[in-house]
Amino acid sequence: MIRRLFKRLRPWDLESRMDKEMRFHLEEHIELLQAEGVPPEQARQAALREFGNVEFLKEECRDSWGMRFVDNMIRHLQLTGRQMKKHKGFTAVAILTLALGIGANTALFSLANAVLFRPLSFPDSHRIVTAREWHPHFGEFSLSYPNFNDWRNQQSSFESMGAITGMGYDLIRDGEAFRLRGGLASAGYFKAFGVQPLMGRFFGPEEDRADAAATAIISERLWRARFQADPSIIGTPINLTGELYTVIGILPSVYPLENRDVYTSLERYVGQGNFSNRGSHPGLAAFARLKPGVTLDQARLDLETIAASLQPLYPASNTDWSARAQLLEERLLSGSRPALKALLAASGFLLLIACVNVANMQLVRSHGRKQEFGIRASLGASKRQFATQLSVENLALGLLGGIAGIALAYVSIYWLKNLFAQSLPRISEVQLDGAAFFYLLILCFLASFLFGMAPLRQAFKSSHREALNSGGRSGESLQARKWKSRLIIGEFALTAALLVGAGLMLKSAANLYDSDLGFETDQRLTFRWNLSGPNYAEPEKRMQTLYKAQEQLRQLPGVKDVGFLTPLPLSGDDSNNPYYVEGTRIPDEGEAVGVSRYWLGPNAAEVMGLRLLAGRVFNQFDTRDNKPVAIIDRLFAEQVFGTEDPIGKRLVIGKRPPEDPAMWRTIVGVVENTAVMGATTEPQKRLYVPVAQETFRGFSFIVQTEGQPMALSQSIQKILQGIDPNLPVQALQEYDELFEQTISTEQLLMKLLAVLSALALVLAAVGLYGVLSYSVSQRTREIGVRLAIGAHPGAIRNLFLLDGVKVSGIGLLIGLGASLGLSHFISNMLYGVSRFDWVSFSLVALILGVVGLLACWAPAYRATRTAASQALRAE
Amino acid sequence: MGNKSNNLLLGALEMLVLKSLLTEDRHGWGISKRLKQISSGAFTLNVGSLYPALYRLEKKGLVESYAATSEKGREARFYKILPKGKQQLEEHTADWREFSLAVEAVLLSDS
Numbered sequence: 001m002i003r004r005l006f007k008r009l010r011p012w013d014l015e016s017r018m019d020k021e022m023r024f025h026l027e028e029h030i031e032l033l034q035a036e037g038v039p040p041e042q043a044r045q046a047a048l049r050e051f052g053n054v055e056f057l058k059e060e061c062r063d064s065w066g067m068r069f070v071d072n073m074i075r076h077l078q079l080t081g082r083q084m085k086k087h088k089g090f091t092a093v094a095i096l097t098l099a100l101g102i103g104a105n106t107a108l109f110s111l112a113n114a115v116l117f118r119p120l121s122f123p124d125s126h127r128i129v130t131a132r133e134w135h136p137h138f139g140e141f142s143l144s145y146p147n148f149n150d151w152r153n154q155q156s157s158f159e160s161m162g163a164i165t166g167m168g169y170d171l172i173r174d175g176e177a178f179r180l181r182g183g184l185a186s187a188g189y190f191k192a193f194g195v196q197p198l199m200g201r202f203f204g205p206e207e208d209r210a211d212a213a214a215t216a217i218i219s220e221r222l223w224r225a226r227f228q229a230d231p232s233i234i235g236t237p238i239n240l241t242g243e244l245y246t247v248i249g250i251l252p253s254v255y256p257l258e259n260r261d262v263y264t265s266l267e268r269y270v271g272q273g274n275f276s277n278r279g280s281h282p283g284l285a286a287f288a289r290l291k292p293g294v295t296l297d298q299a300r301l302d303l304e305t306i307a308a309s310l311q312p313l314y315p316a317s318n319t320d321w322s323a324r325a326q327l328l329e330e331r332l333l334s335g336s337r338p339a340l341k342a343l344l345a346a347s348g349f350l351l352l353i354a355c356v357n358v359a360n361m362q363l364v365r366s367h368g369r370k371q372e373f374g375i376r377a378s379l380g381a382s383k384r385q386f387a388t389q390l391s392v393e394n395l396a397l398g399l400l401g402g403i404a405g406i407a408l409a410y411v412s413i414y415w416l417k418n419l420f421a422q423s424l425p426r427i428s429e430v431q432l433d434g435a436a437f438f439y440l441l442i443l444c445f446l447a448s449f450l451f452g453m454a455p456l457r458q459a460f461k462s463s464h465r466e467a468l469n470s471g472g473r474s475g476e477s478l479q480a481r482k483w484k485s486r487l488i489i490g491e492f493a494l495t496a497a498l499l500v501g502a503g504l505m506l507k508s509a510a511n512l513y514d515s516d517l518g519f520e521t522d523q524r525l526t527f528r529w530n531l532s533g534p535n536y537a538e539p540e541k542r543m544q545t546l547y548k549a550q551e552q553l554r555q556l557p558g559v560k561d562v563g564f565l566t567p568l569p570l571s572g573d574d575s576n577n578p579y580y581v582e583g584t585r586i587p588d589e590g591e592a593v594g595v596s597r598y599w600l601g602p603n604a605a606e607v608m609g610l611r612l613l614a615g616r617v618f619n620q621f622d623t624r625d626n627k628p629v630a631i632i633d634r635l636f637a638e639q640v641f642g643t644e645d646p647i648g649k650r651l652v653i654g655k656r657p658p659e660d661p662a663m664w665r666t667i668v669g670v671v672e673n674t675a676v677m678g679a680t681t682e683p684q685k686r687l688y689v690p691v692a693q694e695t696f697r698g699f700s701f702i703v704q705t706e707g708q709p710m711a712l713s714q715s716i717q718k719i720l721q722g723i724d725p726n727l728p729v730q731a732l733q734e735y736d737e738l739f740e741q742t743i744s745t746e747q748l749l750m751k752l753l754a755v756l757s758a759l760a761l762v763l764a765a766v767g768l769y770g771v772l773s774y775s776v777s778q779r780t781r782e783i784g785v786r787l788a789i790g791a792h793p794g795a796i797r798n799l800f801l802l803d804g805v806k807v808s809g810i811g812l813l814i815g816l817g818a819s820l821g822l823s824h825f826i827s828n829m830l831y832g833v834s835r836f837d838w839v840s841f842s843l844v845a846l847i848l849g850v851v852g853l854l855a856c857w858a859p860a861y862r863a864t865r866t867a868a869s870q871a872l873r874a875e
Numbered sequence: 876m877g878n879k880s881n882n883l884l885l886g887a888l889e890m891l892v893l894k895s896l897l898t899e900d901r902h903g904w905g906i907s908k909r910l911k912q913i914s915s916g917a918f919t920l921n922v923g924s925l926y927p928a929l930y931r932l933e934k935k936g937l938v939e940s941y942a943a944t945s946e947k948g949r950e951a952r953f954y955k956i957l958p959k960g961k962q963q964l965e966e967h968t969a970d971w972r973e974f975s976l977a978v979e980a981v982l983l984s985d986s
Contacts, residue, residue: 017952018926021903024951025922028904031947052923060927 018058026051072385076392083393090365091397094358098401098447100759101354103408104347106432106440110409111416112340113439114430116333121254123194127290129158130331131303133281134324143284144317145266145275147310151286151323152188154306157299161288162188167269168698169262170532170728171226172239178226179530179730182240182262184269190217192287193257198223200234200249203265210271215264216245220253222261240264242533255426256332279317287328300325339749342501342826346756349498351447353760356491357767358397358451363484364774366390366455390456391448398448402440406432409440419748454483484771489811495764496815496848497822502750502757503840504823504833509750511832512743518633518674519569520609523560524735525709526568529720529727530698539695545723546601546691546699552719553703558712560704563607565600565691568700569674570738579687580657581640582650582664595636596684597653601691605631605671607702610688615647615669622690627662631669631688639685646670651687665689702735709734749829765851772804773859783863793864800863804856812848816841886967888920888928889937893964896938896956902945903929906954929954937963 026047033043051057084091119125131151133141143151143163152161164185170177190202198220207215216238218227227233237244245264251257266284269275275282290299303323311318373386413430420427529549531542546564553562567573576594580586600608605617613634622629630651637646650664658664674686691699705712710733717729740747776783783796823835833840895901895909906929907920932938937960945951956964 020950021926021952024902024945024949025904025907027949028945028947050922052921057923057926060923061930063927 014062015058018061022051022054022057072388073392076389077396079389080393080396084396087365090361091400094361094397095400095404097354097357097763098398098451099404099408100763101347101351102402102405102440102443102447103412104756104759105344105351105443106405106409106436107412107416108340108343108347109439110413110432110436111420111424111427111430112344113433113435115424115426116337116340118426118429120256120329120332124289125329126327127292128192128194128328129288129290129296129299129325130328131286131288131323131325133307134322135320140324141321142281143286144278144281145270145284146278147307147318147321148284148286150310151303151306152186154309155288155299155302157291157294157302158192158288159291160188160191161286162186162190162192163266163284163286164189164263165266165283165285166260167264168530169240169264170242170530171222171262172242172726173226175726177726177728179728180222180240180261181259182264183260184266185217185263186266189287190251192289194289195252195254195257198250198252199231200247202249202251203263207265208267209265210267212265212268212271214243214245214268215248216240217249217251217263218247219251219258219261221258223250255429256328277317278314288325296325296327338826338829342505342749342829343752343756345825346498346501346753349494350756350760350763351443352450353491353494353498353763353767355447355450356487356494357763357770358447359454360484360487360491360767360771362394362451362455363487364771387456391452394448394452394455395445398444398451401447402444405440405443406437409436419751454487457483481775484775485807488768488771488807489814491764491767492808492811492848492852493815493818495760496812496844497819498760499757499844499848500816500819500823500840501826502753503844504826504830504835504837505750505753507837507840508830508833509743509747512747515675515832517569517739518611518672521570521735521739523705523709524607525703525705525712525716525732526700526735526738527716527732528568528698528700528730529564530730531727532697533726535724536697542695542697543692549701549720549723550601550603552723553701553716556712556715556719558706560706561603561607562701562703563601563604564699564701565598565604565608566696566699567598568702568738569598569608570735570742571700574684577653577687578655580652580655582652582657584640586656594685595687598686598688599691599694599696600631600688601699604691604702605688607704610674611672613670613672614645615667617669617671618688618690623692628665628693629668629690630665631671632667633671633673633686633688635673636685636687637670761847761851764848765855768804768808768852768855769858772800772856773862775803776800776859776863779863797860797864800860801853801856804852804860808848808852808856812845812852815848816845819844887971888924889932890964890967890971891920892925892928892932892954893937893956893960896954897961897964900953900955902951902953904951932960 029047029050030040030043033046034040038046120128122128131143133143133147135141142165145163148163152163155161162185164183167182167184169180169182171180172178185203187203187205187208190197197217200217202217203215206212218233218238223229223233233247234249235246237246240262251263275284288299290296300323303325307318307321307323311321377383377386409432413432417427417430531545536542536545550562550564553559567575574596577597579595600618602618602620605612610617615631617631618629632640632646640646641649646667647670649667651667652658652663652665671688703709703712703716713732717732720727720729786796787793819841820836827835891910892906895906895913901909903922903925907922907925910920929938929940933940933954936957938954938956940952940954943951943953
């Protein structure tokens with residue numbers, strides 16, 4: 001058995017064996033004949049005659065041996081090559097069409113693969129869990145330090161558990177200050193990731209103490225950029241915002257740890273008296289590593305049980321506060337997943353449309369090949385051979401399309417990387433790797449199957465006789481025409497669905513862009529200025545410096561107005577504060593009453609362009625020496641005061657009336673609601689208070705300009721350097737740009753969908769045009785006859801027009817119908833658009849209708865231009 | 876009867892080849908000589924059918940082939956009947972007898 005298989009696998013053995021065997025037979029025969037007295041030459045002739053056609057005989061033997069397959073494949077391939085050479089135009093268009101579909105899919109697959117499916121580059125990354133607190137009103141919330149500490153000490157599910165919160169530092173070297181994104185981390189944080197230090201060590205028990213020494217871990221990126229990758233940095237002190245910290249380790253810059261440059265001890269900071277209040281949630285997030293064999297659900301239960309046990313112990317701060325744990329990988333993906341899925345689906349549609357197009361082209365061509373098949377059939381070729389030949393041709397087309405698709409995928413990936421550089425995690429890891437090539441290969445086969453199905457069916461259905469008879473005569477068979485109509489219907493349906501999706505996304509993106517933020521961002525420039533260091537310990541000193549900067553900036557030519565505030569709307573920073581309104585019910589312990597608070601400097605409300613609805617904005621009299629005041633937004637007014645006039649009412653930050661009546665803040669104005677955390681989030685109640693009555697170290701400036709905002713960046717920096725050269729100017733950018741960043745994912749998605757839809761539209765139009773104009777050319781004879789017997793040219797034009805319109809119309813209707821269901825999948829990405837938005841649907845109908853009409857009109861018009869005699873001569 | 880008889884007819888050459896191999900292993904030339912001899916020259920085997928038939932038999936596992944030197948010292952390929960081949964030959968012989976009797980009955984009837 002094995003020996004036989006072995007033989008079968010080696011066709012060259014068979015060839016030499018056949019040769020030897022037949023030569024032996026021939027020689028024996030000749031010898032025999034000679035022995036019988038036949039002269040040598042005649043004996044030879046006779047023996048050869050008996051053998052007949054040696055090649056034919058060998059062929060028969062190969063057949064018996066099962067060598068036919070290899071042989072046939074070679075022949076099919078040769079034929080395929082000849083066909084492709086003969087129909088260069090067809091081949092090129094088909095390959096390009098397929099390349100488009102396959103390339104786009106492969107590129108998006110690579111993107112999705114890197115972003116969605118590839119595990120993080122940490123050991124056992126599926127064991128890394130991130131946890132936060134959870135409250136039925138606020139949803140997920142950062143941890144309070146004492147709660148984290150209890151979780152860490154009581155949990156039994158994790159090998160290690162740590163926490164981190166953001167902390168900005170100024171790295172001061174040689175009199176220059178660089179702003180760093182940093183974090184306060186506990187030892188368990190690094191252990192949770194299981195990452196090894198590039199050099200030195202991470203925090204250990206000695207750092208997890210209130211009295212820990214001042215040590216720091218720096219990022220690989222910072223080490224390379226600022227310390228020239230000098231290994232002697234370990235053990236060296238660095239100046240962070242005026243305090244010296246000894247560098248003990250370097251953290252490799254791997255996603256998602258790459259966004260912070262310096263880490264200091266969390267517990268040391270807590271020991272300095274911060275974060276120790278159980279009711280305050282200073283942005284802490286817990287990271288932990290599951291013990292082997294412990295599931296996420298077990299860990300969740302563990303943390304929830306601990307959180308529940310803390311509630312009765314600390315009712316004031318912990319009532320209703322529970323825990324929420326998630327796998328890190330899950331959490332990192334949740335944001336970008338729907339967008340990527342929508343894109344994958346759209347590119348899948350594009351490939352389908354491409355396949356339909358190629359199928360159509362093949363049907364058109366197979367009609368032209370009918371005669372060829374007819375002749376070959378009458379020469380004894382079987383249907384199976386036709387099918388094999390067609391399949392080989394399809395596969396060859398598919399694979400060539402795939403090869404061209406690789407080039408396209410390369411270009412697309414380059415483009416996508418640039419496009420998504422800011423907005424997608426792990427985008428730098430995207431590449432055409434083995435998985436992508438495997439996917440591409442599958443796509444090639446899939447595409448070959450899809451576009452090959454219709455022509456194959458056709459080849460099987462038509463009989464030889466019919467093929468020979470009809471060749472070049474009466475035009476297309478009814479069968480072929482039916483198939484073509486079906487394909488066009490499918491193509492239009494797919495395109496319609498894709499266009500509706502794109503239309504909804506486009507409208508949603510436009511809504512986002514035009515959405516009323518409640519304040520202005522154009523012709524404005526922003527930057528952040530931190531008054532750090534011991535020089536600015538006194539609030540008075542800080543206010544003086546801020547006023548000075550504001551005054552000097554205002555003097556700059558080209559500057560209209562300047563204001564400062566914190567936090568900067570759209571920056572992503574926000575705060576949640578309890579409040580109490582005079583005369584209302586005192587909320588129960590644990591009851592959630594929260595408002596987000598903004599601190600405005602003089603003029604800030606005007607520079608922001610906040611729209612005043614009632615009362616007044618802040619003025620120069622709203623200082624520490626006068627009574628505290630506040631401005632609320634419309635949502636606050638409606639929710640808290642209803643129809644009452646809020647002006648003159650008093651409230652306080654805190655959960656109950658203040659002991660000192662001087663603490664009451666009087667509401668002096670109501671402004672329009674603002675969208676602040678990002679344009680897509682729900683509106684939230686807001687409260688504005690004057691900076692002069694409560695001041696901080698860090699502020700954002702908004703500079704309203706007359707001309708191009710960034711033109712002033714140099715002079716702005718010069719002025720601020722003049723005030724204090726040690727204070728860095730951070731995040732200097734156009735306010736508009738910041739706005740665009742907050743909606744960038746939606747925008748990018750819109751761009752990509754627009755590109756994909758445009759491609760689909762072109763393909764659909766080309767497909768319809770190609771098929772219709774071919775069917776016109778096939779029916780030239782019929783047209784000629786009709787014209788000859790007196791048909792009106794207009795009637796013939798209408799005939800063809802009607803044909804095309806009917807087919808594309810049906811497709812359009814099916815597509816729109818399907819979209820009603822499919823739009824469900826993108827509904828949660830839509831902003832201000834119903835998924836049944838009639839405008840988008842009608843617009844798609846209009847565009848496709850016009851495209852369909854144009855694609856039909858040209859061939860129909862040509863049909864009537866054909867004179868009767870010319871038409872009859874055409875065949 | 877249709878299908879079965881067809882199979883029988885198609886297998887006739889193979890049966891003859893198997894039969895010729897019962898007595899001893901032979902090469903292709905030897906088989907053709909032997910068949911001519913036992914049919915008393917009644918039919919000359921067409922070489923064009925013999926070799927494909929041999930290859931078919933070998934592929935079906937009814938015979939196996941090996942290279943050896945012929946009685947005249949030439950290099951040749953010999954065929955040897957395998958147990959499976961013998962078994963098939965027996966079955967086919969029985970079938971054949973039945974079939975030829977049936978044909979005879981039809982041909983010699985008085986209708």
